[in-house]
Amino acid sequence: MKTFRHFLAGAALAASFVSHAAFAETLNFGIISTDSSSALKQRWQPLIDDLNKQTGLDVKAFFATDYAGIIEAMRFNKVQIGFFGNASAIEAVDRSDGEVFAKVKYKSGEAGYYSLLITNVNSKWKSVDQVLKNSRDINLGFGDPNSTSGTLVPSYYLLAKNGLSAKTSFKSVLPSSHEANMLAVVNDRIDVATNNTDMLATLKAQHLDRYKEVRVLWKSPLIPSDPLVWRRDLPQATKDKLRSFFDHYAEKDPREQAIMHAISGYSGFADSSDAQLVPIRQMALFQKKEQVQNDARMSDADKKAQLAALDRKLSELDTVAAK
Known part of the structure; x- marks a missing residue:
């Protein structure tokens, strides 16, 4: 009987080790809501499948209706790794025990991307100066509050530097995702909207006819490319697997390069740190x-x-x- 009890105790201990190991190797990958969940899943799932195959990790995509959902999920350890914009990465680092470890690269060689102000090609608003001078007559499509290119950058470079505020200077302000703002402009349902060059490039590649319906009124200074953030308390062995995968992904394999390009014109990943958020x-x-x-x-x-x-x-x- 004593031997049997020892066997049961040993089995329970072994099971706890297996459970702990499984937990350490099972991750949720949060992806900010720049687009619909279905569109994001279509673009990112092939990369996540490769990540699982090449590292032995069990990584699952995690989506939320807004940026804050991913930030809070990381805060409560429901998400352990995520793709963020720079502004939302600051929140993840400051509030959710996050750490920047990589950033996306562009095939064009650009070190980042740009915020845009766009309108319909047939809109009466022909220049950014017109928009700034007549803001109280304009319905503005704005980004998620935690969006770098949809909110933070245009709030500072486009509005604040010209003495305007999104809250008080426009007829109405309608916060939404990049995809929703792009569609609103294409369908001429809003006067002007913020967006970015990544989303515009995706529209051009997938829907050239809709791309031709967009006029760019303003382009920001360069924004550092979007970062990947992991929780600081991930096991070092798991971090090593993740870093090795992202360091080498799409370096040579044409299939992997096509996957990266389909996400948003990316060509791969480069090492980074919290310093890129400065x-x-x-x-x-x-x-x-x-x-x-x-x-x-x-x-x-x-x-x-x-x-x-x-x-x-x-x-x-x-x-x-x-x-």
Whole structure:
């Protein structure tokens, strides 16, 4: 009987080790909602299938209706690795124990992509200057609140630098995904909308007729290419498998290269770190400074204190950027 009890105890212990190992090797891969879940799954699933085959990991795609859903899923360890934009990656790093470890590369050789302001080719709005001067007559399609190219970059470079605000300067503001904003412009259901060069390139490749319905009114400065983020507490062995896969994926194999191109014109991945988020952090802090400076409800003392705190953070980021 004693031997049998020992056998049962040993079996239970072995089972716990197997369960723990399985958990460590089973991952959810979160993908931000730049498009419909079905479209994203079609583009990303072949890569995830290759990831599973080449690493022995059990990786499953995870989708949410907005960017915050992926950020929160990583925070509560429902997602262990994810594809983010730079602004949403900041949230994942700061709130969800995330760490940037790679970024996508472009076949064109570009180090990143661009935010756009678009309208229908037949729209009466022919230039960005017209839009800025007549904003109160315009319905604006904006991005997800955590979108880099749909919200953060145009909020700063297009609006704040011209004394405008998405919240107060337009007739209406309709936040949505890049895909929904693109379709709204193509179908002439909205005056203008933010978007990016990745989505426009995808539209051109898949629907040339719809691509011809789009006019680009404004193009931002370069945005660093989108990062991959993993949870810091992943086992080192799992991180090593992931890094090895992404470092070499689509280097030579034409089939893998076609998969990357189909996702959004990408050519592969390059190593990266949290340092790539510094310019985006600086942009967000400059935007916050402008909000504080223009807040008529805030006392002078509170305003002074908040501006001093923001300047300290900017100084710290300047030091990091210099390194």
